[in-house]
Amino acid sequence: MIVSAHQPHFLPWMGYFNKAAKSDVFVWLENVQFRKNYFQNRTKIKVGEKEFWLTVPVKKASLETHIADIEIVRSKDYKKIAKTIVNTYSKAPFYADFFPEIENIINSDSNSLNEINYQLFMYLLKVLEIETQVIRSTELNLQNEDPNNRLVELCVKLNATDYIAGKGGANYMDESLFEENNVNILWQKFPVQDIQYSQRGNDFIMGLSVIDALFNIGAKKTRELIFTEWKS
Numbered sequence: 001m002i003v004s005a006h007q008p009h010f011l012p013w014m015g016y017f018n019k020a021a022k023s024d025v026f027v028w029l030e031n032v033q034f035r036k037n038y039f040q041n042r043t044k045i046k047v048g049e050k051e052f053w054l055t056v057p058v059k060k061a062s063l064e065t066h067i068a069d070i071e072i073v074r075s076k077d078y079k080k081i082a083k084t085i086v087n088t089y090s091k092a093p094f095y096a097d098f099f100p101e102i103e104n105i106i107n108s109d110s111n112s113l114n115e116i117n118y119q120l121f122m123y124l125l126k127v128l129e130i131e132t133q134v135i136r137s138t139e140l141n142l143q144n145e146d147p148n149n150r151l152v153e154l155c156v157k158l159n160a161t162d163y164i165a166g167k168g169g170a171n172y173m174d175e176s177l178f179e180e181n182n183v184n185i186l187w188q189k190f191p192v193q194d195i196q197y198s199q200r201g202n203d204f205i206m207g208l209s210v211i212d213a214l215f216n217i218g219a220k221k222t223r224e225l226i227f228t229e230w231k232s
Helices: 014-021 076-089 095-106 113-127 147-157 167-171 175-180 210-226
Strands: 002-006 025-028 042-047 050-055 133-136 162-165 184-187
Touching: 002 014, 002 147, 014 113, 014 210, 042 076, 042 210, 050 076, 076 095, 076 210, 095 113, 095 210, 113 133, 113 210, 147 175, 175 184
Parallel strands: 002 025, 002 162, 025 133, 162 184
Antiparallel strands: 042 050
16 A cells, blocks of 8 residues: 655645655645645746746734645735636647636635645546545544654554655655554655656746646646656
C-alpha cells in the first residue's frame, strides 16, 4: 500500500498530481497549520511571457488556525480570479473543455478555502483520469500534532508499506520513525526540468498550475506528463 499526503493547494502544479497518481491512497492533509500566501491560497499561471500569482484572498487567522478553518474574502480580488483565467486562456485550444466547471467551483457559495480547493482537486483528478483513493485527514482522527508523528500515524492507520515524500520533507522528516513502523520512504523525483509542453509565447515557464497544461495541450497529454517516470 503506497500512501502519500499533502496540504491542500489551490489549483496545484503537475508535481502535486504526480504524487497522487503514484499512490494507492492520497491523504488530503487539511487539519494542519495554514501558511498565508503559500500555495494553499495561490498558484502560478503564465500571463504574456511572465509568471503571475493568482491569489485567493482570505480572512486573517492566528498562527494556530488549521487550513480547514480558513475563510475566503469574497472581495473584488476574489472575483478577479475567474476573470484573469478567462483573459489569459480563453484562446487556448482546450480552454472551453475545462473552464466552465472550474469557474462553477470557484464561484460556488462556499466561503471555505479548503472546500474550494478540494472540489477543484477532485474535478481535476476526474478529468485527468487519476483513480487514486483520496481520504481527508479529518476522517482519520489523527492525534499527533508533530509533523513526523502525524505522518507515521496516518501511515499506520492506512496500513501503508510505503510513503511518498516530496523533497521538502527531507528538511524535517525523521526516517527512523518510519523504519520503526515498517514504512519505507519513497522520495518523489518528479523531473520538473524535463517537463515541457506547448505554452503560449516563446519562453517556457516551469511549475505553473496544472490548468496551464490542461488549457494548452488537453487532458490526455497532461496526464502523460503527470505520469512521467521518476529518475533515479
